[in-house]
Amino acid sequence: MQLREQIDEAVGYIRKHTKMRPEIGIILGTGLGGLVKEIRKEMVLDYDEIPHFPISTVESHHGKLIFGTLGGKKIVAMQGRFHYYEGYTMRQVTFPVRVMSKRAGLGVKTLLISNAAGGMNPQFRRGDLMIITDHINLQGDNPLIGPNDEELGPRFPDMSEPYSRKLASVAEQVASDQSIPLQHGVFVAVQGPNLETRAEYRFLRGIGGDAVGMSTVPEVIVAVHMGMKVLGISIITDECFPETLEPVTLEEVIAAAAEAEPKLTRIIKEVVKRI
Numbered sequence: 001m002q003l004r005e006q007i008d009e010a011v012g013y014i015r016k017h018t019k020m021r022p023e024i025g026i027i028l029g030t031g032l033g034g035l036v037k038e039i040r041k042e043m044v045l046d047y048d049e050i051p052h053f054p055i056s057t058v059e060s061h062h063g064k065l066i067f068g069t070l071g072g073k074k075i076v077a078m079q080g081r082f083h084y085y086e087g088y089t090m091r092q093v094t095f096p097v098r099v100m101s102k103r104a105g106l107g108v109k110t111l112l113i114s115n116a117a118g119g120m121n122p123q124f125r126r127g128d129l130m131i132i133t134d135h136i137n138l139q140g141d142n143p144l145i146g147p148n149d150e151e152l153g154p155r156f157p158d159m160s161e162p163y164s165r166k167l168a169s170v171a172e173q174v175a176s177d178q179s180i181p182l183q184h185g186v187f188v189a190v191q192g193p194n195l196e197t198r199a200e201y202r203f204l205r206g207i208g209g210d211a212v213g214m215s216t217v218p219e220v221i222v223a224v225h226m227g228m229k230v231l232g233i234s235i236i237t238d239e240c241f242p243e244t245l246e247p248v249t250l251e252e253v254i255a256a257a258a259e260a261e262p263k264l265t266r267i268i269k270e271v272v273k274r275i
């Protein structure tokens with residue numbers, strides 16, 4: 001089935017359940033579900049009831065699409081996202097972004113996306129928040145491979161500003177008003193699911209990465225393809241310095257994300273109000 005038909009079926013199903021036209025889409029990463037409590041919910045759909053939506057497999061993620069208001073704005077939030085390492089195709093990983101978008105579906109023009117990431121910049125510490133200024137795609141795949149539907153976006157989308165400088169400056173203003181320190185940096189996306197070796201961290205730092213993670217970049221590529229503005233924020237959950245690297249567990253990553261999450265929630269809530 002053509003991508004466009006799948007999107008239309010998913011959008012059709014969602015529209016049967018809600019008339020809401022959200023303008024802002026939010027994707028929450030590992031351990032970052034707390035924002036969900038702040039949403040005044042109008043309607044919640046399980047991923048598995050929406051046609052063509054993949055179903056999330058990672059235990060630390062819930063698969064729900066939440067429609068409601070946050071800071072007085074109409075939003076749609078994904079609670080739980082899909083990772084390439086789970087075995088989904090890039091098309092599946094990014095399908096929800098297509099569905100959310102104004103161009104193909106529900107009305108979203110702005111995407112706010114968060115993740116848990118390893119910090120490679122020696123200035124970074126566990127628990128820091130990093131505004132993603134740019135990315136490097138090392139996932140070895142791309143959601144735009146295959147026939148291009150010109151109605152969804154161009155064949156060769158420009159990537160000179162995948163993360164909106166304007167949105168980043170709104171986030172900076174919010175953080176400064178709330179005395180929340182922010183880091184800035186380049187996010188490198190790898191396939192995972194293993195964490196990196198010391199040699200890999202050295203390499204990823206050497207090519208210009210400040211943080212590394214296993215998500216976000218496919219969704220951002222598709223968002224840019226469809227003309228959406230993106231704000232990306234990483235929570236630094238572990239310190240990935242080759243010389244002093246220590247073992248890290250998923251539990252520690254989730255705990256670090258959960259600890260830092262109230263800061264992120266406050267920022268996102270206020271950014272939503274101001275855009």
Ligand code: HPA
Pocket residue numbers: 116117118119190192195196212213214237238240253
């Ligand atoms: N690599 C290293 N540390 C991490 C990652 C990663 O992909 N994600 C969260 N912490």
